[in-house]
Amino acid sequence: MLLEVKNLRTEFKLKRGTVRAVDDVSFTIDKGEILAIVGESGSGKSVTSLSLMGLIQKPGGVAGGEILFKSQDLTKLSQKELQEIRGNKISMIFQEPMTSLNPVWRIKDQIMENIMTHMKMSKKEALARTVEMLDTVGIPSPAERANDYPHQMSGGMRQRVMTAMALSCEPDLLIADEPTTALDVTIQAQILELLYQMREKFNMAVLLITHDLGVVYEAADRVIVMYCGKIVEEADVKTLFEHPQHPYTVGLLQSIPQIDNESDEHLFMIKGMVPNPLHMPPGCSFSDRCDRCMERCTKEMPELQEINGHKVRCFLYDKAEEGELSAK
Ligand SMILES: Nc1ncnc2c1ncn2[C@@H]1O[C@H](COP(=O)(O)OP(=O)(O)OP(=O)(O)O)[C@@H](O)[C@H]1O
Numbered sequence: 001m002l003l004e005v006k007n008l009r010t011e012f013k014l015k016r017g018t019v020r021a022v023d024d025v026s027f028t029i030d031k032g033e034i035l036a037i038v039g040e041s042g043s044g045k046s047v048t049s050l051s052l053m054g055l056i057q058k059p060g061g062v063a064g065g066e067i068l069f070k071s072q073d074l075t076k077l078s079q080k081e082l083q084e085i086r087g088n089k090i091s092m093i094f095q096e097p098m099t100s101l102n103p104v105w106r107i108k109d110q111i112m113e114n115i116m117t118h119m120k121m122s123k124k125e126a127l128a129r130t131v132e133m134l135d136t137v138g139i140p141s142p143a144e145r146a147n148d149y150p151h152q153m154s155g156g157m158r159q160r161v162m163t164a165m166a167l168s169c170e171p172d173l174l175i176a177d178e179p180t181t182a183l184d185v186t187i188q189a190q191i192l193e194l195l196y197q198m199r200e201k202f203n204m205a206v207l208l209i210t211h212d213l214g215v216v217y218e219a220a221d222r223v224i225v226m227y228c229g230k231i232v233e234e235a236d237v238k239t240l241f242e243h244p245q246h247p248y249t250v251g252l253l254q255s256i257p258q259i260d261n262e263s264d265e266h267l268f269m270i271k272g273m274v275p276n277p278l279h280m281p282p283g284c285s286f287s288d289r290c291d292r293c294m295e296r297c298t299k300e301m302p303e304l305q306e307i308n309g310h311k312v313r314c315f316l317y318d319k320a321e322e323g324e325l326s327a328k
């Protein structure tokens with residue numbers, strides 16, 4: 001097992017109350033596996049990934065749980081020890097590229113610095129690798145563009161620079177938070193292809209966070225669905241798309257635009273809005289939006305239960321003796 005997250009809790013202590021952004025989240029990632037996390041805005045995807053990297057800023061912090069990377073608990077490491085791991089064994093493509101690019105450094109210097117720190121290469125070798133990586137992520141005239149500062153590039157180009165930087169040290173785990181959102185479809189396909197190649201070549205694992213369920217279907221092996229800081233469903237990609245169990249997952253899948261759908265049927269939208277994290281409904285977090293809500297749902301929070309590797313948090317399902325999740 002490459003990564004094992006156990007009962008992770010990340011909270012933001014605000015004056016108005018405590019936001020439980022990640023609430024008792026557990027999952028694993030194997031070597032070479034692509035695990036996707038999906039869920040609407042505010043469900044805790046980015047906070048989960050930033051927690052793994054030890055990058056949650058005050059007033060937030062990891063309030064409990066373990067993050068075992070190659071059996072070492074990252075929550076127990078100092079910032080210096082974490083820095084050794086970040087950008088080397090684990091790298092991250094951030095949702096906002098400017099978070100990880102230094103505006104006053106040329107992009108080649110940023111990528112070279114990362115390579116020289118972690119890969120023991122000479123300056124000349126590091127420069128050659130930098131240009132090669134920029135070329136790989138589809139930056140035209142990479143030797144010249146390497147001299148640019150981040151502000152001289154478009155959002156899509158910066159995203160590619162960050163991808164080049166994240167992949168330059170051949171990490172064991174890549175955390176990619178919306179890695180293709182700012183990109184057009186062709187470049188998006190190239191970046192996904194690149195992730196596949198890295199997986200084939202180096203057995204790199206990927207934690208893929210995206211709003212784009214089409215990308216998830218194409219790229220992921222397994223999928224976690226998050227809602228209000230909790231995992232509500234987890235399954236391999238085929239099972240999740242073909243046999244979704246949780247009403248929230250069903251709603252998400254019905255919201256995907258179908259390119260071949262020529263009828264003018266309106267796209268399904270999940271009714272209502274994600275609740276304010278400081279005013280969560282009692283019971284199931286999805287109860288105020290769920291068409292199948294029962295009285296019990298407004299009083300108790302369902303547990304995440306697992307049968308044959310498919311996990312779901314909903315009172316509609318019970319552990320069936322015959323080994324399948326079944327509606328009551
Ligand atoms: N710095 C912060 N201070 C207070 N609350 C925060 C902070 N960062 C995140 N949160 C809260 O944590 C929750 C989870 O946020 P997160 O950014 O992980 O969502 P997300 O799933 O990545 O959404 P998106 O799809 O919009 O990127 C939200 O309720 C958010 O308001």
Ligand code: SF4
Pocket residue numbers: 246247248284285286287288290291292293294297302313314315316
């Ligand atoms: S527990 Fe109840 S409210 Fe929650 S998703 Fe299941 S049916 Fe809907």
Ligand SMILES: [Mg+2]
Pocket residue numbers: 045046047095177
């Ligand atoms: Mg996010």
